[in-house]
Amino acid sequence: MRQRLTSRLGRRIAQPLAFASAAVVVLAACSTGGKADGDSGKAGGDGDNGAPAAIVVEPGDAKAKVPVSRKVTVRAQGGSLSSVEVSSPGPGALAGTWSKGKSLWTSTTPLAPGAIYTVTATGEASGGSALNKTASFTTEAATNTFVGEYYPDKGAKVGVAMPVSITFNKPIPDKAAIERKLKVAASPAVEGAWSWMKDRNGKDRIDYRPEKYWKPGTNVTLRMDLAGVNAGGGVYGTQQRVVNFTIGDAVTSTVDVKKKTMTVAKNGKTLRTLKVSTGKKGFETWNGTMVVLSKVPTIRMNSDTVGIFGPEAYDLGSVKWDVQLTPSGTYAHAAPWNEGKFGVINGSHGCIGMSTADAKWFYQQVHLGDPVTVVNSVDTVAVNNGYGDWNVDWESWKKASALH
Structure with a gap:
């Protein structure tokens, strides 16, 4: 007898991020010899050609909410950078690239909507003094977001035929943008691939499996880096997930x-x-x-x-x-x-x-x-x-x- 499925195991759906407001100013070392909040550095000749040394963050502490299309830049004015961290409690840290000489850091991870980001940077002025910067900003809330319902659950032990499966609650026009932000790693390593389909309820779904069944004892990790990703038509993701599971007996x-x-x-x-x-x-x-x-x-x-x-x-x-x-x-x-x-x-x-x-x-x-x-x-x-x-x-x- 065939019966209708009424529930699926291991359901985990992320909730949209809470929204907050914050504020944008470019912080720099004072030219009078004092230090601005969050900054450390000499005035006058401490920088190149006598310019004031500073770490400049864009966007910095801002009144206006920041569009998610913006990139974060951190620049060492009259010096070089040592470290840059841009993080948010929900979406997590942003990745970025360095310029030659490490005078400029530019984010490569998209900003998530409705998130509060904190920028912490350190560096050194050309004259040798330390530079420090802390700034924060809030991104605009997305008017349309999506989440993915994923299987298996974190910490599960599953059979050798269990795929990784994600079903989305909104249509995904730009499937390539989403797939680029989904990663599966296995130990021992195995070749696998994602494949898109329509679920029985008509929703967009993507599954990942190896060519053949998983080997018993394999440890599998799914990474969903979807926060701030535009799925097309201004529909943004909110999820950052790391899901580990293991493969049991065959x-x-x-x-x-x-x-x-x-x-x-x-x-x-x-x-x-x-x-x-x-x-x-x-x-x-x-x-x-x-x-x-x-x-x-x-x-x-x-x-x-x-x-x-x-x-x-x-x-x-x-x-x-x-x-x-x-x-x-x-x-x-x-x-x-x-x-x-x-x-x-x-x-x-x-x-x-x-x-x-x-x-x-x-x-x-x-x-x-x-x-x-x-x-x-x-x-x-x-x-x-x-x-x-x-x-x-x-x-x-x-x-x-x-x-x-």
Whole structure:
């Protein structure tokens, strides 16, 4: 029986940043021999050609809010810079580049909307005295922002088929701009690629996977540097995330529709071959690889939720040991009402049914991200029906990257 997915695990959505106001002045060392707030340096001849030495920040302490299109520049007037840090509690630190001689630092990371930034810089005047600068400014609040709902969750241990998946709450016209700010690193290292698709709800989604399943024990890190990134049409990101997760044992299951069996293996060693009953004619179980999305010990299955009415309708209030494989409603579960059909007849409405004892055993073996591959059936599961990513060949997968 196919049931509608009502929830997904590991949901983490960033909230928009709080807005604040601040203020822009260019701070410089006083020419009378005194020191301005946050500054240190000599007047007069301490700089080149007798000019006052100073660190100048643009934008500095400002009354007007700063457009996110602005770059931050830090200049050593009559000297050189030693260090520059531009940071915000939400979006994090900005990256930047140095000029030759380190007299100028220019930001390369976009500013995030509605954020307060603090600039801290040190340097040395040409006459040898120390220069220091602290300044802060607030960026304009974006009128339109987006966030990405990502999986798996931070700290999770998942199966070898679990992709990194991000679904966005707003359309993403400039997919290349977003993809450039998404990074996945793995240890041990493995080649992987991003691929764009439309989720089942029509939202823009991007998944990352290796060419083949992850190796057990792999440590994976997702970096989302989306704060201040324009997704197109003035829709700005607000998220800065670092998400670490690990890959567990390789628990793989293969369902043969013709043989009516499911073979379960762990790290290459077969554990058991179970007798099953899959979808009958007109309700065939999806062919191809599906990935475990969730597990619940008991669930109600009502055919109304998946559009099955009339003579084929059903309403079962206590279905045991349910392993969800697709949002469209494919489960592997106990089906005691089909006793006598396991290994003999395919009699379900698309789910993988088995005895209660076998279903409980299977439930205990598998976890989020484990692959279940169906062979000798029809209608391969769609790439966006859960994680049908593995049904796309590698070359086609890479071509769906916005940076291909």
